Amino acid sequence: MCILVADDDPVVREVVRRYLERDGRTVVETGDGRAARAALAGIGAPDEVELAVLDVMMPEPNGIELCRAVRSGRRPDTPIILLTALGDEDDRVLGLEAGADDYITKPFSPRELALRVASVLRRSARPEPAPHQRILRDGPITVNPSAQLVFIDDAAVTLTPREFDLLVFLLRNPGQVYSRESLLERVWGWDFGDLSTVTVHIKRLRAKLGARHRIDTVWGRGYAWGRTDIAGEASDA
Structure with a gap:
């Protein structure tokens, strides 16, 4: 399993990758929406994407468009965190309504992002069936x-x-x-x-x-x- 980091800023990608790798994550980087879409489809990625970090303003498709595509695709439950330089509440709500699990506003603390990734993955983990968990x-x-x-x-x-x-x-x-x-x-x-x-x-x-x-x-x-x-x-x- 790997984490996809899609952002058109190579500095952002490098910093995020280093912090996630410190936590033992395998990271795949892309600089635009097309490459990110391919990675999510299993093309060019070393393993299945377990979570995607998508920049809202990256080249087409942007993060919000790609988020919507994932939610209507073959793996609609893939966790998604949006990176956005847009600070208005309406813009953040737009990202959440597109299906994002979380978002972080730029500039951000890379350590905070790593913690958010861990939190989302922990919540999205599918546990083994437990008889005591009643229907x-x-x-x-x-x-x-x-x-x-x-x-x-x-x-x-x-x-x-x-x-x-x-x-x-x-x-x-x-x-x-x-x-x-x-x-x-x-x-x-x-x-x-x-x-x-x-x-x-x-x-x-x-x-x-x-x-x-x-x-x-x-x-x-x-x-x-x-x-x-x-x-x-x-x-x-």
Whole structure:
């Protein structure tokens, strides 16, 4: 398995590669979107890409376009971290809505990026089946935590690792209200980060579950699964 680092700045690629290799990672570098797409397809890479670090502004396809292509391709659950020089919240949200698991704004600490890579990989790792991890059900929704599978009325639903973790957490804690800060800590394992990360993942999870979702917005407090008895109602915002 290898990490793909795609950025048109060779200095950025070199620094990121050195820090990731210190952690024992195998790294493949590309300078544009076309080469990155080939590596993700298994062309020119020494091994299967287990995570991609994509520059938003690299030559076509850019990081956001490539992220969207991955999410609709043969390996839609490939973890993706976006590198962006765009600091506006709208730009960061655009990247998250494209399917990114995380993003880092330039200039950044390469050590922080290495830590984010480790965090995303840890969350996306598929564990061996564990008998004690019971199947979760809520109406037509069935979730197998061990196999990381989700079904609605027997039809499979494809979720990213973060979306899956978020769904499992909510299903295991029905009726409980969690703030965005709390979800960032409990689901992402971060004690810092942009709260819009949680907002966008909630929006994406609602969209994928469709009318079957029971994620309620509790205004001024956060989110809850199946808690329509309190002030607030489900929202796509």
